[in-house]
Amino acid sequence: MSGTSRPKFYVTTPIYYVNDVPHIGHAYTTIIADVLARARKLADRDVFFLTGTDEHGQKVQRASAERGLKPRELADRVVVRFQDLWRDLSIEPDFFIRTTMPAHKRGVQKIFKKLKEQGDIYQGTYRGWYCVSDECYLSEDVPEEADRTKICPDCGKTAHLLSEKCYYFRLSAYRERLLDFYARRPDFVRPESRMNEVVSFVRGGLKDLVITRTTVSWGIPFPDDPDHTIYVWFDALHNYVTGVGFDENLELFRKYWPADIHLIGKDILRFHAVFWPAFLMAAGFDLPHCVFSHGWWMMGGAKMSKSRRNVFDVNLILKMFGPDPLRYFLIREIPIGQDGNYSDESFLHRVNSDLANDLGNLVQRTLTLIRKAFGGVLPDPDPETEADAKLRGEFGALKERVTALYEEVALTRALEDVWAYIFSVNKYLADEEPWKMIGDASRRGRLARVLTQAASAVRGISHLLFPVIPGSMRKVWAWLGEEKRPEDVLFRDLEFGGLVPGRNIQEPTPLFPRVALKDFLAAMTEPGAKETKEEAMEQVSYDEFKKMDLRVAHILKAERVPNTDKLLKLEVDIGTETRTLVAGVGDVYAPEDLAGKRLAVIVNLKPAVIRGVESKGMILAAEWQGKAKIAFYDGDVPAGSKIK
Ligand SMILES: [Zn+2]
Known part of the structure; x- marks a missing residue:
């Protein structure tokens, strides 16, 4: 990379399987990626954000057959739902990859062929119990005299003993190289506890991986032996290289590869932290910087996933609140890596207390006072007092901390710090009582100072929060009479005193709807909206x-x-x-x-x-x-x- 170009940042989400419809789990990962992408752009990084859909494999083949569709038709329908939801959530990927795209297929075939030619992929016969639901063989070895069926320990369904000709990836040969890599790059997997899991799995020994199927037609064929389709995970993982240009836009690929962060759910850690680096080592690619594994959202103690209720919740919340409250809640409520518990009460508390009360009121009060006292145009203020200077100084420190926390992917802490500052600004206003100075000619300069400080703080806060709640913060900047949008100003150029005097401040409208809990719960439990809430446990004799x-x-x-x-x-x-x-x-x-x-x-x-x-x-x-x-x-x- 030349000395003048900006450092790049490449972030990915997993590609989502199209036999599922989008739900809050998908939304969570993709919102995190969007927040990181926006924050890195403000840190002057050249950003590429990739998401997409995983469209091959037996589950899609079956799901489409059940609906009387071709697999591609099912995929086309489901893809639109993902893309619509991302748009509604203000998520703006740089590219949306589908594994049915010809360029992706060609890229996967090319890599497969190379690995085959160099001996990392070889032909053999596999015998094992195959679980159709999980699309994989059970990990147990098959003895000579084996039962024809076995219950899958993961899903409880029947797995059948199969034997098929297949191609193997020589994963066993990569054990030492992987362990060496983990030792050199202890932050390859985050959080740290997950790294330990990965290392002990690899230490325990690696078996070669079956990476083709002859029984699944809906996949990418291996051109030299077209009865074989490439195992869906090998196909899917390579979206991270084909989605960024391999090998038909090598300029793009060289610019962004390797990925800086692969965001994943903890259930697919092994694929990303063991198999994926081994595939990349074999193909001669550089290895990604970090696989970041986040936790799950639970609801009433169960993982949130595909169900009408969860899907509906996201859409209903979007309809009532717009995208920003949900983005804020998911990022603020739990640090990435931990599991979180969603409840309507906790969501609404964040909206009413944090967004409407703390932030929304500060914006509303400050701008309304400027309109009321000065017709919207701030006059020259008096010099700063100690309290005024303190508010400015605190902002400088806050900006340093928050930008560093974004960099460290400590998004929850970044928001906590901004909120601590919002409290300071609200306290400053409560102490100064600017509303009592309106109409007092002798205090006009002082009033201008207090409102200048408050408006400067609002402007700075809006910029720091832009990656998380972009739509609302863009509005605030427009009300402040800013000609630029927040995304057009880098963090490093953000100054506390950036407000230009004489600018006309607009009348604000409420930023966040304040919804009463009973109305929210009623909306969420409308017939057909959502299944009734879990009833309280009653004891029985x-x-x-x-x-x-x-x-x-x-x-x-x-x-x-x-x-x-x-x-x-x-x-x-x-x-x-x-x-x-x-x-x-x-x-x-x-x-x-x-x-x-x-x-x-x-x-x-x-x-x-x-x-x-x-x-x-x-x-x-x-x-x-x-x-x-x-x-x-x-x-x-x-x-x-x-x-x-
Ligand atoms: Zn299973």
Whole structure:
């Protein structure tokens, strides 16, 4: 890189799978990336921000088949939902990559071929239990005499013993190089605790990776052996190089590669911190600077994920509040890396207290006073007193700290520091009481000073907050009569006294809506808006519990209830008789996977007719990530055994 060019900053999100619709988990990662990209631009970095969609693989193939669509048609529909949500959240990536783009495919094929030619990829046969749901083989080795099926320990579904010709990536050869790399670059994985996890995984030994499939047609074919499609993870990870120009815009690629930060959820750490650097080492690419793993948003103790409720929440919140309150809440509420708990109450508290009260009032009060006292045009102020100088000095220190915290990806702390300063400015106004000086000719110069200090603070605060809440802060700058937008001024050029005297200050409108908790909760619990809130746990006596007749049942037969997305009709043996049950698990379990399974059933529940089928009893299942996970028994338990 030449001496005159600005340092670059390349940030990525994972590419999102198109068999899912966007939800708050996707939004969280992508908002963090957007905040980092905006903050680095203000720090005079040449920024590239990449996000996109992962469109190949068995799950997309199946999901599209179920809807009677071609995989590409399903992808086209879902992609728009991601792109629309990013627009509505003020997220502005520099490029949105789709793995079905021809340039991406060519790039992946080229890298694959190179690794094959140099011996990092070789042909072999794989035998193992394959879990269709997770799209991977179980990690256990298969003994000579093996069962044909096995329960997947990750998802509880049946994995089938398969053997197929495939290509392997020689991951085992990279163990020492990876360990050496981690030792030299201890901050490659953040937070630090996750680095330890990665190192101990690699120390434990690495097996070669299967990286092609012959049973999945929806993928990138290996041109020299087109029966093989490239394993979806190998395909997807390379978006980080093809999305930034490899190898059809090498100028772009050389400018931005390697990535500075790969933002990921902690569930895909191994792919990014072990497999990805090994692929890159093999291909001869430089390695990324950092894989930053963030936590999950929980709701009522469960990970937020694909479910109508979560999806709807984001859209409803956007409709009621616009993008900035949600951006602020997600960044402010928990430091990146920890898990967070979403509740409507905690969200609304942040909006009403932090945004509307602390920040919104400060802006409103300051600008309104300038309008009232001086018709919007600040006159020459008196010289600074000690209190005035202190407010200015504190801002200088705040700017240094906040810009450093953005750099360190300590976004929550950056916001905490800005809010501490907002308190100082509010206290300054409360102490000076400028509203009492209006109309007093002898104090006109003093009033001008107090309002100049307050307006300068508002201007500075708005600039520092711009990466997190860009839309609202742009408004404040316009009200202040700034000709430039906040994004056009670098952090280093931001001065406390940057307000130009004589400028006409505009009448502000409320920045953040103040919504009463009961109205918000009512909106969030409207019929169809959201499933009802978790009811408070009520204690039951053992006698009450005993009234429930819980039995082990064997599933004899399972089939889909016609014209429903997820209802399955189950014939079960409960020991004394055969019962018909209807269960909403068809989005998780295929009927053919259920036959022969043992599970827990309440047999004395009042029968209910569901979609024309009488259901006599109910199966027990956990809800996880918005989906049902059936409580199965393994081993021999006779049908009809009582559960107590
Ligand atoms: Zn599984």
